[in-house]
Amino acid sequence: MGRKQIPPQYPLQILSKKLINPAIPTPHNLRNLKISALDQLYPTLYLPFIFFYPNFSEKEFQLAGKKLEKSLSKILTLFYPLAGSYIDDNLSIDCNDNGVEFIETLVNGKLSPLLGRDVDCRQLSHLIPHQFESLTSPLLAIQCNIFECGGLAIGLCISHKIVDGFSFTKFIDAWATSCRLGLHKVDYPSFDLPTLLPTRETVPEIKPVQRFNPGLKxxxxxxxxxxxxxxxxxxxxxxxxxxxxxxxxxxxxxxxxxxxxxxxxxxxxxxxxxxxxxxxxxxxxxxxxxxxxxxxxxxxxxxxxxxxxxxxxxxxxxxxxxxxxxxxxxxxxxxxxxxxxxxxxxxxxxxxxxxxxxxxxxxxxxxxxxxxxxxxxxxxxxxxxxxxxxxxxxxxxxxxxxxxxxxxxxxxxxxxxxxxxxxxxxxxxxxxxxxxxxxxxx
CATH class of the missing domain: 3.30.559.10 (Chloramphenicol acetyltransferase-like domain)
Structure with a gap:
């Protein structure tokens, strides 16, 4: 099968970079959330995804960008741990409302060539905020990329330390529902798992289930x-x-x-x-x-x-x-x-x-x-x-x-x-x- 000759990265310009806080401060009794015994088992890394919306103009983005920000702020009142910080020494999330990283960029190129299923992920990595997590990184980072020739790509990195695939899709669906219909249409999430599965003093050593080879093409x-x-x-x-x-x-x-x-x-x-x-x-x-x-x-x-x-x-x-x-x-x-x-x-x-x-x-x-x-x-x-x-x-x-x-x-x-x-x-x-x-x- 032939490969399209697509530039590895389109040039992009960062228009804005900010932290989005929950619309309502998190109550003091919810400020400290212990992770669960199962969260302890997983490494510190991000789940990175991109959502492509081709029928979108640069003019529409100015209004849509504000709507995305506002609905994100509102949904973070329900998903409040995502706006906090992970404290490794305490095995907990400090739900301090520090915020979620929100970046807006302008991409010099067309979105349509990136929709082919033969496009390698390395040609898309610049459309997400970052791929390596540190103890000071936000638990959630979002990058909204508007293409000069039309189209929107929302790149998202979310911490695997407190989120699995189900939790991630629940968040992205809740954010979209809040943006489209309002917060009152969102099914509330639960963060009660740590009370049923509290952290443990000792965790068995687990070998990685993926084989990493940095030199491999x-x-x-x-x-x-x-x-x-x-x-x-x-x-x-x-x-x-x-x-x-x-x-x-x-x-x-x-x-x-x-x-x-x-x-x-x-x-x-x-x-x-x-x-x-x-x-x-x-x-x-x-x-x-x-x-x-x-x-x-x-x-x-x-x-x-x-x-x-x-x-x-x-x-x-x-x-x-x-x-x-x-x-x-x-x-x-x-x-x-x-x-x-x-x-x-x-x-x-x-x-x-x-x-x-x-x-x-x-x-x-x-x-x-x-x-x-x-x-x-x-x-x-x-x-x-x-x-x-x-x-x-x-x-x-x-x-x-x-x-x-x-x-x-x-x-x-x-x-x-x-x-x-x-x-x-x-x-x-x-x-x-x-x-x-x-x-x-x-």
């Missing part, structure tokens, strides 16, 4: 599995296997991507190899604890799925991978429902992450490993009053990471994939990837 692409492709994959999985449960969209897309990745490694090493994936699972609604479905914070755990060469076959079957995934997911759901108190629940999750880190970091010369995460069925297409974004993309370039989220119509799945550059070239030519996905422009 990576490539990232977005692949789209539309509703028709999902239906065809489901039919193949049911006809070929003995799966008694209807496979989900995420299960099907994960399995077909995993199969293609295994064939990439087979091409590279001359033989089929054992393979492991680590998928993330949102635990809201899957526990015996009184945890609100609207709770914010980190409430997810890994699902480990292993493919071995027990049958000594040199072939991998799609329906077999679907079955492996289904069994692992059902087993994990059962495990989540077992703990009857917060301490046992925290231990269950930390043990799962410890196992994931160990599994993905052992025998790296003999076993291939990949990380998957899903934001499917989460509100990832925020409408601030000028329609849904034409494209949403994740910016962080972590090799061997696959992120899944809904297509705009809600029927399909978009897969954001980052691989070694050579591996990506082989992956794109996999017959299943060609048959079931598209990389056409929006």
């Amino acid at each position: 990576t490539a990232s692409r977005t692949f789209v599995f539309d509703g028709s492709a999902i239906s065809n994959l489901r039919k193949i999985a049911i006809e070929g296997g003995k799966e008694s449960h209807k496979p989900s969209r995420v299960q099907l897309v994960t399995a077909i991507i995993w199969k293609a990745l295994m064939r990439v490694c087979q091409t590279k090493h001359g033989q089929l190899r054992p393979s492991i994936i680590c998928h993330t699972m949102n635990m809201r609604g899957r526990t015996a604890l009184p945890i609100s479905d609207d709770c914010c914070g980190n409430l997810f755990r890994p699902v480990i799925v292993k493919f071995t060469l027990e049958n000594k076959s040199n072939k991998v079957e799609f329906h077999h991978l679907v079955s492996l995934l289904g069994n692992a997911i059902r087993s994990t759901v059962t495990d989540c429902a077992k703990p009857q108190n917060g301490d046992d629940f925290s231990s269950m999750v930390s043990d799962a992450w410890k196992e994931a880190g160990e599994e993905l970091n052992k025998d790296t010369d003999k076993v291939d490993a990949y990380g998957f995460t899903s934001l499917c069925r989460m509100p990832i297409y925020p409408d601030f009053g000028w329609g849904m974004p034409a494209r949403v993309t994740h910016v962080q370039s972590v090799v061997e990471l696959i992120m899944l989220f809904d297509t705009r119509d809600g029927d399909g799945v978009e897969a954001w994939i980052s691989l070694d550059e050579n591996d990506m070239n082989v992956f794109q030519q996999d017959p299943d990837i060609i048959a079931f996905t598209s990389q056409v422009d929006h």
Whole structure:
């Protein structure tokens, strides 16, 4: 597939840079928020996303920018920890209303070329405020980029220390709803997770579940599995296997991507190899604890799925991978429902992450490993009053990471994939990837 010759970065001019504070000061009794035992497990890094709105003029932005600021100030009264500071020594958020970083820029270029799904994330990194978090950085930073030739791109970095994928999408949807309809239309978030899962004195050492190689040349692409492709994959999985449960969209897309990745490694090493994936699972609604479905914070755990060469076959079957995934997911759901108190629940999750880190970091010369995460069925297409974004993309370039989220119509799945550059070239030519996905422009 041909790559468009797009400049790595368009020149941009910073028009303004300020801190947006909550419209109403946070009450004193809410000024100190301990992080939860699960928040303790995750590193200090940002979740960086960009939302693209092509049908937008520079003239419209002056009014829209004020509206974005005002609604952000209002929504921060509900999401007040995001306007505070993380205190590492105290394992808490100082909800001091210091504010959220808000930057406005003017970009010298066209937005439309950046909407192609073959655009590498490195060509977009200048559209987000920053990618490296320090103890003095705001927990949330937003960059509104207006393009001289039309179009708006909202880049956002939010701290993973107190926010997971669910919490992030809840915030961005709440902000958009407040901007479009008013604060009274927003479902209130809950920050009660630390009371049920208080911080612990000792946390097990967990190896990273991603393999970092700073010298590696990576490539990232977005692949789209539309509703028709999902239906065809489901039919193949049911006809070929003995799966008694209807496979989900995420299960099907994960399995077909995993199969293609295994064939990439087979091409590279001359033989089929054992393979492991680590998928993330949102635990809201899957526990015996009184945890609100609207709770914010980190409430997810890994699902480990292993493919071995027990049958000594040199072939991998799609329906077999679907079955492996289904069994692992059902087993994990059962495990989540077992703990009857917060301490046992925290231990269950930390043990799962410890196992994931160990599994993905052992025998790296003999076993291939990949990380998957899903934001499917989460509100990832925020409408601030000028329609849904034409494209949403994740910016962080972590090799061997696959992120899944809904297509705009809600029927399909978009897969954001980052691989070694050579591996990506082989992956794109996999017959299943060609048959079931598209990389056409929006």
